[in-house]
Amino acid sequence: MAKYDELVPRFLKYVKVNSRSDPDSTTIPSSQREVDFLHQLMKELEQIGMSEVKYNNANGYVTALLPSNMDKKVPTIGFMAHTDTADFNSEHVNPQIVENYDGESDIKLSADGKYELTVKDFPALKNYKGQTLITTDGTTLLGADDKAGVAEIMTAMDYLIQHPEIQHGNIKIGFSPDEEIGTGAEHFDVKDFDADFAYTMDGGPVGQLEYETFNAASLVVDVQGKDVHPGSAYGVMINANEVAIQFQNALPQEEVPEKTKGMDGFFHLLKFDGTVDHAHMEYIIRDFDRDQLNSRKDLAHRIGDKLNAEYGDGVVTVTTKDEYYNMGEVMKDHMDVVELAKNAMTALDITPEIEPVRGGTDGSTISFMGLPTPNIFAGAENMHGRYEFVSEDALEKGVDVILKIVELNNQ
Incomplete structure (x- = not known):
């Protein structure tokens, strides 16, 4: 039985929506399909009971608040994920489910056998023995970058709303456009978001915790x-x-x-x-x-x-x-934010893998705007192409880490 009933169905629903950004566009967001998906997420946020749900016409961000249910004041945490997918075919995404993967076999993606996830080319598959994998059908990307992060944040907020006995401070969430073309965070409104620190759920395999970028x-x-x-x-x-x-x-x-x-x-x-x-x-x-x-x-x-x-x-x-720029220049003065995420992972028996990102995240730009925003795993492997996959276990661990950060922030 799934740990979070709506997590995988939510993720599968999201990846089937084409929300690819457009590098040649001059609009914000860069594509109407992103706008449509962002408004879809707005409706879901309202349905699960989030407050102050809004779409910012100036920057394309969807933000919402889960109000504190505590008497004492604790720092306001933000959780963010981007909604656009990379420059690869994202039309008619058809996820495949591989249950109880044996950790040894190659996984046929396309019906004609042209594309396979092979252990030779992708040895990380060995780490997923006994887990349920979600792959592509070989014709598109999957979109776990970063709809895994979107699903994890949405599910964590839904879980907290359904379990009011769990104490928490104010939690802000933000779903952004145009991360893949490097322009989304340029227009982020730190003052309007009104958090003390934040995390992007946009990393790779379980355990990744990143506060340095290119x-x-x-x-x-x-x-x-x-x-x-x-x-x-x-x-x-x-x-x-x-x-x-x-x-x-x-x-x-x-x-x-x-x-x-x-x-x-x-x-x-x-x-x-x-x-x-x-x-x-x-x-x-x-x-x-x-x-x-x-x-x-x-x-x-x-x-x-x-x-x-x-x-x-x-x-x-x-x-x-x-x-x-390298967010490490900012984060060196806010290592308590990194330690909070690290402690959350350790409490969940997840080994933190702290390495510089050979890339960038929205958090790179946002950290320089004054909101320290390191990056936490969302679970995906082989992003930006037909060999992308994510495990159900990784998605669940992403939700676990969000909830544990919220819990530790109360202390």
């Missing part, structure tokens, strides 16, 4: 070529594709995501479109050290300058923009 910047390179007939191109043509390739090859070839780990930073080429006349490249730059991030941006500009010296002024345009 520093992040975007890098865009545009190359303006000179397209003439190849028969008379000598000394005249500037092939934008060739110049773009030279730019790429001048970057450190070993400093890419697939060749780095731990505290290593990288350049990641996301997009390359080109013709002889014009080429366009989009990168992300990541590093845990902010000075090193700046050094990486400087290198990109120096490469552009060198190519312009060779081909002519204005041939290569390099644009960099900071996106978010």
Whole structure:
């Protein structure tokens, strides 16, 4: 029998809704499908009995309050999760349930056998022996990033409302848009949220507790070529594709995501479109050290300058923009918030896995706004693609941790 009756049905209902964000949009939120899903969550919050449920038209956040049922005043906790999914097919998500997984077998996702979760490629499957797994059908992502977090928060609030004998202080919840495209938290209203500290339920496997993230910047390179007939191109043509390739090859070839780990930073080429006349490249730059991030941006500009010296002024345009910073710079002064989550996990016999995030969370931006917001596991593995899965046990443990944090906060 499930520990929380509505948890898995709630999660399955959420992932079937396409709420993918749109990186090319200029609206807030970036897609109407996100707005629709956020309003669906509003109705559910009202149905379970949350107070002050509202949709903020300025930033797309849905927020709500579970009022304190205690005489004494304790700090107000926030729990947050993002509602959008990543840049992968999210239409017609069809979750598959694998009960009592044996920890050894490969799991066929697609009916034609083209896509499988194999133990060879995904050895973490061995950790899930005896558990019930929720996978994709191989054609879409699952959306556990971060609808697992949404389901866990919703279920925890529902549980507290159904069990008024459990004492708690004020609890604020926030469901956000556009985390996957890095813009949602930019518009967060800390004052309106009115919490003393918060947690994003947006981490990976059980035990993850993260309060350090990458520093992040975007890098865009545009190359303006000179397209003439190849028969008379000598000394005249500037092939934008060739110049773009030279730019790429001048970057450190070993400093890419697939060749780095731990505290290593990288350049990641996301997009390359080109013709002889014009080429366009989009990168992300990541590093845990902010000075090193700046050094990486400087290198990109120096490469552009060198190519312009060779081909002519204005041939290569390099644009960099900071996106978010390592929340560790803020959290070092608020380690009590981390300790509270760590103690909650330990009390539940969950071993905290405290490592820097090779990525970012909404909490990165929100922490710099004045609300300390470390990140707690939501349970998903292999996020952002067809091999994503989550276990029922992991979802339940996410709810357990939320409830234990609330309990320990009373002390």
